[in-house]
Amino acid sequence: MSGNVLVYLETEGEGLRKPAFEGLGAGAALAAALGVELHAVIAAPNASAVAAATRPLGVTVVHVIEHADLATSLAGAHCRAVKTAAAAAGASWMLFPATILGRDLLATVAGAMGAGVAADATAIDVADGGDVQITRPVYAGKALQVLVARRSPFCIGLRPNAFPAMAAGEPGRTETHDLPAAGDAPAARVEEVKAPETREVDLTEAEIIVAGGRGLKAAEHYELVEKLAAALGGVVGASRAVVDAGWRPHSEQVGQTGKTVSPRLYVACGISGAIQHLAGMSSSKCIVAVNKDPEAPIFKVADYGIVGDVFEVLPALIEAVEAAKSA
Amino acid sequence: MKIVVCAKRVPDSAAKIRPAADGQSIDTQGVENVISPYDEIALEAAVQLKEAGVASQVTVLCLGPKESTKELRKAMAMGADDAVLVLEDRPFRDPTATAEALAAALEGLSPDVVFCGWKAIDDDSSAVAGLLAARLDYAYASFVVKVEGADGGLRVSREVEGCEEIVHVPTPCVLTAQRGLAEPRFASLKGIMQAKRKPLAEQAPAAAENASELVALTPPPARPAGRIVGEGAAAVPELVRILRDDVGVL
Numbered sequence: 044m045s046g047n048v049l050v051y052l053e054t055e056g057e058g059l060r061k062p063a064f065e066g067l068g069a070g071a072a073l074a075a076a077l078g079v080e081l082h083a084v085i086a087a088p089n090a091s092a093v094a095a096a097t098r099p100l101g102v103t104v105v106h107v108i109e110h111a112d113l114a115t116s117l118a119g120a121h122c123r124a125v126k127t128a129a130a131a132a133g134a135s136w137m138l139f140p141a142t143i144l145g146r147d148l149l150a151t152v153a154g155a156m157g158a159g160v161a162a163d164a165t166a167i168d169v170a171d172g173g174d175v176q177i178t179r180p181v182y183a184g185k186a187l188q189v190l191v192a193r194r195s196p197f198c199i200g201l202r203p204n205a206f207p208a209m210a211a212g213e214p215g216r217t218e219t220h221d222l223p224a225a226g227d228a229p230a231a232r233v234e235e236v237k238a239p240e241t242r243e244v245d246l247t248e249a250e251i252i253v254a255g256g257r258g259l260k261a262a263e264h265y266e267l268v269e270k271l272a273a274a275l276g277g278v279v280g281a282s283r284a285v286v287d288a289g290w291r292p293h294s295e296q297v298g299q300t301g302k303t304v305s306p307r308l309y310v311a312c313g314i315s316g317a318i319q320h321l322a323g324m325s326s327s328k329c330i331v332a333v334n335k336d337p338e339a340p341i342f343k344v345a346d347y348g349i350v351g352d353v354f355e356v357l358p359a360l361i362e363a364v365e366a367a368k369s370a
Numbered sequence: 371m372k373i374v375v376c377a378k379r380v381p382d383s384a385a386k387i388r389p390a391a392d393g394q395s396i397d398t399q400g401v402e403n404v405i406s407p408y409d410e411i412a413l414e415a416a417v418q419l420k421e422a423g424v425a426s427q428v429t430v431l432c433l434g435p436k437e438s439t440k441e442l443r444k445a446m447a448m449g450a451d452d453a454v455l456v457l458e459d460r461p462f463r464d465p466t467a468t469a470e471a472l473a474a475a476l477e478g479l480s481p482d483v484v485f486c487g488w489k490a491i492d493d494d495s496s497a498v499a500g501l502l503a504a505r506l507d508y509a510y511a512s513f514v515v516k517v518e519g520a521d522g523g524l525r526v527s528r529e530v531e532g533c534e535e536i537v538h539v540p541t542p543c544v545l546t547a548q549r550g551l552a553e554p555r556f557a558s559l560k561g562i563m564q565a566k567r568k569p570l571a572e573q574a575p576a577a578a579e580n581a582s583e584l585v586a587l588t589p590p591p592a593r594p595a596g597r598i599v600g601e602g603a604a605a606v607p608e609l610v611r612i613l614r615d616d617v618g619v620l
């Protein structure tokens with residue numbers, strides 16, 4: 044008999060990040076298939092306020108751990124919090140978002156608890172015999188792995204935008220726990236955080252991405268990509284050629300050595316579609332490409348293509364999208 | 371300060387990946403192998419720390435098949451002092467078993483700093499470094515984009531959610547490299563010659579169980595063929611109609 048499912052809910056300010064709701068969606072399905080309870084953990088300096096503001100979550104118990112040490116994005120204190128919640132929840136299955144902190148927690152919690160790991164899953168299924176099967180892309184999406192968990196407990200990382208978010212459910216109970224003290228081993232410590240003035244939506248969570256490539260010819264022309272992204276309500280991405288040229292920061296790079304994204308809509312402007320770029324975006328739900336070369340490999344993965352010059356197509360597209368939005 | 375860089379041999383990022391008949395591995399025919407790109411970045415950062423006098427020794431550690439010797443020689447040509455190859459024979463090893471075997475090898479090397487890539491570009495797990503830190507009870511900092519010597523350890527910058535976080539990391543520690551940390555150098559002819567004489571030790575792996583079973587390795591589902599909406603600005607009205615009616619984003 045399997046133990047319960049515990050979902051780690053990552054917070055942001057006074058609320059939960061979007062992947063938290065996808066974690067609850069995946070967790071609810073797994074718990075229902077296994078016939079076990081769904082638990083969640085919120086660990087943050089303001090965890091009780093976040094928990095109060097975001098219920099009902101449709102879980103049996105929300106484990107709340109509030110402590111000033113949880114203000115950092117270093118994994119240490121968060122790992123102790125999740126271990127505490129896992130013990131209280133009787134968890135066999137722990138789900139984490141594949142965000143920066145979520146990836147670190149997946150690995151450090153698994154290491155600390157002797158648990159198994161499957162990272163960056165895009166599907167979780169329970170087979171007839173009760174085996175939990177995890178599907179995950181490998182080789183940057185050029186192949187899919189199907190794994191069966193063979194250890195309890197087991198930690199699973201969830202790719203953002205791959206699981207349906209859970210709608211609100213029954214209000215669960217709340218249990219609060221203390222954060223256990225750190226062990227004796229010296230730990231990493233944050234000395235300073237340099238935050239940008241405005242924080243953009245993370246690329247991996249974005250619903251709509253407009254990305255530009257070398258076809259834009261110069262950094263200043265990126266304005267076209269920014270304007271189209273703004274008109275569509277999306278964020279900006281970039282090919283590596285553009286990042287290497289210094290037009291855009293590395294945080295915007297999509298591809299094998301950048302971010303892996305699966306938005307609802309990905310618009311590639313002046314991007315050739317090199318295999319390393321496709322690796323990062325070919326699981327997007329809908330791909331639109333604008334490229335003047337009809338033979339560009341990007342058209343092989345695009346759902347819709349326009350063969351044309353970005354300097355002609357993008358201004359017309361921006362105008363038409365703005366008009367459609369205000370109609 | 372002694373640094374061990376964990377470097378994995380992986381198919382080149384441009385390689386065509388075809389699952390092999392055993393359902394466990396890929397068809398290696400025509401596949402070029404390289405040091406995983408983030409591991410190469412970690413190696414370059416480690417060599418620069420040695421050149422800056424912060425580190426005294428850089429060892430490169432690989433768990434992989436005998437052929438990984440080629441990647442280890444390359445790492446030594448790029449400036450690593452010596453190499454350890456933990457010989458691997460099973461087709462599938464999950465992050466749990468990999469970390470177990472690497473941790474056992476690391477215990478024998480007793481490093482001050484273990485430098486990994488943030489992920490290996492074959493299994494894309496991004497899990498081994500964190501597992502190692504937890505298993506060895508070392509301090510841990512991931513997604514490092516800058517590193518320098520500091521009192522009692524290192525000072526690193528991490529790239530997290532659009533912020534830059536400056537972190538003091540005491541030794542012993544595990545770090546993971548993100549792009550931007552360092553630009554891997556090309557091995558010089560002199561480096562290549564010297565690497566031939568640098569020590570490369572081979573070890574058998576410690577016993578380590580997978581925590582998962584690989585039941586299938588398949589090509590991804592093919593994307594249905596798309597269509598060219600049209601040419602130039604004339605195609606824009608039809609694309610906007612599609613975005614509104616079919617994709618539903620307007």
Ligand SMILES: Cc1cc2nc3c(=O)[nH]c(=O)nc-3n(C[C@H](O)[C@H](O)[C@H](O)COP(=O)(O)OP(=O)(O)OC[C@H]3O[C@@H](n4cnc5c(N)ncnc54)[C@H](O)[C@@H]3O)c2cc1C
Pocket residue numbers: 255256257258259281282283284285296297298299300301302312313314315316317318319320323333334335336339351352353354383407
């Ligand atoms: C180890 C490794 C890792 C890599 N990782 C990544 C990665 O993570 N992400 C990534 O993106 N790349 C990555 N690359 C690089 C990749 O191989 C390509 O070099 C890169 O994606 C090319 O970027 P691009 O499409 O912008 O430029 P190009 O390939 O130069 O393509 C420009 C395109 O713009 C079109 N064009 C030109 N002018 C116009 C115009 N006026 N209007 C419309 N179209 C126009 C051209 O037809 C062409 O198709 C990696 C490479 C290696 C070796």
Ligand SMILES: Nc1ncnc2c1ncn2[C@@H]1O[C@H](COP(=O)(O)O)[C@@H](O)[C@H]1O
Pocket residue numbers: 375376377378379406408409431432433434465468485486487488489490491493494495496497498499
């Ligand atoms: N077989 C291996 N040999 C050496 N280092 C490895 C191996 N597997 C993983 N690593 C290290 O762990 C990092 C993360 O790998 P992964 O968790 O598989 O994505 C890699 O970038 C390497 O630094």
